[in-house]
Amino acid sequence: MALQHTLAAGLAALLPLIGLAQASPAPVRTFYTWQAAPTLTTAEAYFTNLQNGARIETPFRITFGLTSNWGLAPISVPQAGKSGHHHLLINRGLPLDFKKALPFDDQYIHFGKGQMETVLTLEPGTYTLRLLLADDRHLPHFVYSKPLKITVTRKNKDTDPLTLVSKGISFLNMAPDARLKGPFKVQFQASGFNVAHLSQKQKDTGHFRLTVTPKSGDKPVEMDFPNGQTEIQLAPPAGAYVLKLDLVDNLNAGKMLADSVSTTVRVE
Template identity: 40%
Template sequence: MHRRTVLGTLAASLLAPLPSISLSTTSPPNAEVYIIWPPDGAVIDGGKFWVRMGLRNMGIAPKGVDMANVGHHHLLIDTDLPPMDKEIPNDRNHLHFGAGETEARIELPPGKHTLQLLLGDKDHKPHDPPIYSRKITITVR
């Protein structure tokens, strides 16, 4: 191969666009997210109730805020944790609180339900390491 061809190939590879890399926002190792209310095993009459969400060793910020050690709540209802390397889904099983809410009034039909919190970063992605609560079970009657 001629020297000019090798240099041209090298230059082209150096100037090629870099692949998109999605880096997770880091979190402190002692961060903890938890459900304040309702407690595990609660029986709720009527279906409408307040969920109160807590966070230790980090702060709450609305979506889009790019600061260290902050995030916003996502409430997972009747579902397992989503993939930790992708944006948290936004549907009836994954409620986003991107305005920085720490409590929300929700309504669920009668029956047993599971609730779990997952903290998301400015882009609704889980932190690294991910910060999620234990899953609790409630009954609506």
């Protein structure tokens, strides 16, 4: 047994020297007060601002969602568990071999830094788009979106794609003073920022934190998402609430990467 411990310690010391990265352990997931189980039994990636049959002009900013039992993880530090990064497939079906790494070309666009968005600059025409999640080796997970067929009607060549992205965070699906029935989904969005696991300790990345405060004066419930999650299902009791969203710096405890955003909802 002592020899096994010695060999294991020696191997751990050698890994950084021979360039092999150790995957972070699978994260522990916390279940919060008022949190409900995901409504979908299978995980999926999806487009949050684009529907099948859409007719758009480019440049066009599109945003990505991911069911709440999975999280984003940049490729720079391998991460175990239900984690990955988005890929945008353009006019491509799902791969036939999920044990083969995804290619890098104009039809397989990788978002290995933990991005939740991109700007399409496609020429006029008809396209099929699909999202697919993959790990740090670009091996796909069985987490993907339904295919969307869109039509680009015009390309505005005088529009700079960079002007379509403003740094900040937001609630994607929460209208001010929304009236809701539980359970309901709360979707988070980070624009101009990258989302990662706290344990990855990557510079310029953050994780979401949601604070739900009852207007009745009861104690707020703070929900931290250190595993790169970008949404949650909630089922609080009937009443009025303030939802506050933060993006917490993964390298500097207590520092926020963006200004907080808040909205008020009423649960019926």
